[in-house]
Amino acid sequence: MDDRLQGLQDAELVVLARDGHVDAFNCLAGRWEPSIFRFTRRMLGDTEDARDVSQEALVKAYLNLQKLREPARFKAWAHHIALNLCRDRQRSRKHRQPSETYVEGEPGELHVVEGGRSFGSPESDAHRSGLTGLVEEVLALLPQEQRAAILLREYHGFTAEEIGAMTDVPAATVRTRIYYGLRAARRQLKERGVTEAGLR
Amino acid sequence: MKEESLDPKRQTLIAALYGELDAEALEQFQASLEEDPLLRAEWEELREARALLETAALNEPAHTPEFVFIDRSQATAKPKRRLFGRPLFSPAWGFASVAACLAILMGAGLRMDRMDNSLVLRFGPAPVPKTVATPSQSVTPSETTPQFNPPVPVGGGVRVETTAEKAVTRDDLNRYSTRMLDALTQMMGDAQERQRRDMSYLMGRFYEEMADEQDRKYESLRQRVDGIGLGLMSEQTRTSQQISRLTDQVRGTASPADSVATPRNPDKDKKP
Numbered sequence: 001m002d003d004r005l006q007g008l009q010d011a012e013l014v015v016l017a018r019d020g021h022v023d024a025f026n027c028l029a030g031r032w033e034p035s036i037f038r039f040t041r042r043m044l045g046d047t048e049d050a051r052d053v054s055q056e057a058l059v060k061a062y063l064n065l066q067k068l069r070e071p072a073r074f075k076a077w078a079h080h081i082a083l084n085l086c087r088d089r090q091r092s093r094k095h096r097q098p099s100e101t102y103v104e105g106e107p108g109e110l111h112v113v114e115g116g117r118s119f120g121s122p123e124s125d126a127h128r129s130g131l132t133g134l135v136e137e138v139l140a141l142l143p144q145e146q147r148a149a150i151l152l153r154e155y156h157g158f159t160a161e162e163i164g165a166m167t168d169v170p171a172a173t174v175r176t177r178i179y180y181g182l183r184a185a186r187r188q189l190k191e192r193g194v195t196e197a198g199l200r
Numbered sequence: 201m202k203e204e205s206l207d208p209k210r211q212t213l214i215a216a217l218y219g220e221l222d223a224e225a226l227e228q229f230q231a232s233l234e235e236d237p238l239l240r241a242e243w244e245e246l247r248e249a250r251a252l253l254e255t256a257a258l259n260e261p262a263h264t265p266e267f268v269f270i271d272r273s274q275a276t277a278k279p280k281r282r283l284f285g286r287p288l289f290s291p292a293w294g295f296a297s298v299a300a301c302l303a304i305l306m307g308a309g310l311r312m313d314r315m316d317n318s319l320v321l322r323f324g325p326a327p328v329p330k331t332v333a334t335p336s337q338s339v340t341p342s343e344t345t346p347q348f349n350p351p352v353p354v355g356g357g358v359r360v361e362t363t364a365e366k367a368v369t370r371d372d373l374n375r376y377s378t379r380m381l382d383a384l385t386q387m388m389g390d391a392q393e394r395q396r397r398d399m400s401y402l403m404g405r406f407y408e409e410m411a412d413e414q415d416r417k418y419e420s421l422r423q424r425v426d427g428i429g430l431g432l433m434s435e436q437t438r439t440s441q442q443i444s445r446l447t448d449q450v451r452g453t454a455s456p457a458d459s460v461a462t463p464r465n466p467d468k469d470k471k472p
Contacts, residue, residue: 136256
């Protein structure tokens with residue numbers, strides 16, 4: 001790949017890619033694929049699924065590049081595509097395994113085990129030991145929208161306004177989701193004996 | 201799930217947690233934190249949750265980008281017939297062909313002469329007018345005639361000699377047609393050869409990509425099978441540990457507190 005491409009901004013690479021410069025798109029993909037992959041893995045809890053979904057998101061981004069109105073927002077747009085694909089994937093899991101566990105409760109409590117695939121099962125990756133595994137396990141238990149909001153804000157640097165634009169809700173709703181999600185995650189971690197003081 | 205929308209204080213709390221407040225708003229928020237112990241407790245709780253999430257991300261395995269987009273629409277599209285980097289049947293190529301044919305014909309001696317206000321194609325060397333003037337006679341301007349239509353010299357005055365000129369015969373045409381045909385055949389042969397080379401290159405690429413794809417799929421399948429195997433092993437270990445604990449409990453060798461595995465999520469069973 002042309003090294004000069006690496007120095008270009010996303011918007012410039014998008015313009016080049018729209019003109020059929022495949023390497024420009026490869027550069028964009030290389031720049032954002034790790035972030036998209038991490039996001040999809042945390043959303044789905046499965047490395048193979050995440051790999052499939054992140055690649056599908058990038059292919060979809062390439063095919064729909066002409067529809068991107070603001071080239072500078074490529075990162076947010078690509079993550080938005082990935083988020084939609086994760087939702088589709090989780091929906092199809094639910095169809096395959098209808099015996100899903102719903103637990104009703106107060107806002108911020110844990111409600112659903114997504115798609116009948118619980119974290120910690122052999123087919124998921126959450127049996128990884130240590131804090132990373134525990135945190136992933138806890139995040140996976142959050143409702144999908146709370147989890148997406150926390151992941152995008154915490155790990156991918158999107159603002160509440162950007163997340164709102166991605167998920168078609170006001171920024172205030174995003175903050176609400178983050179608030180309840182973080183509180184629930186912290187409570188769950190505490191129940192598993194994980195506290196900030198314990199890490200020191 | 202229904203989420204209660206947050207009051208403005210907590211909206212500000214989340215904004216402050218992620219550093220979205222300007223200096224003035226932050227100052228106000230800090231003041232409200234000091235006044236409101238409940239808000240302060242929530243702030244601590246959320247800050248701790250963030251710290252734990254951050255720490256967890258530090259230990260996450262790195263991911264190497266592996267996405268390389270190959271534009272298959274271009275790779276598999278039938279390549280345009282091209283010669284020397286230009287399309288085979290472009291206007292430029294047409295002009296070049298005509299020019300080449302003319303060059304061949306002129307090299308073989310074709311001339312274009314003007315005669316009686318018309319153009320005549322002839323073969324052979326160009327006629328060189330050779331004027332021999334005798335001292336007794338001079339050439340008057342009125343007697344100067346076009347080069348290729350000389351007047352008949354009268355009385356040894358002006359004598360113009362021309363080379364033997366002959367018209368194009370059928371044999372000539374056949375000969376040059378044959379040469380043209382040979383040249384075109386040669387050109388077609390070259391183009392076909394190039395096409396064959398292009399095709400074999402594309403087929404080679406295709407097989408290479410197929411092989412790579414196969415390798416990738418195989419590797420991914422192998423990793424998945426390994427993962428499932430590891431998961432099964434860990435599940436087996438966990439189950440055998442549970443069995444041994446239960447056995448111990450039944451035999452009365454262990455206290456009931458450590459024998460029964462705690463449920464993973466006690467809240468789940470809580471009735472609303």
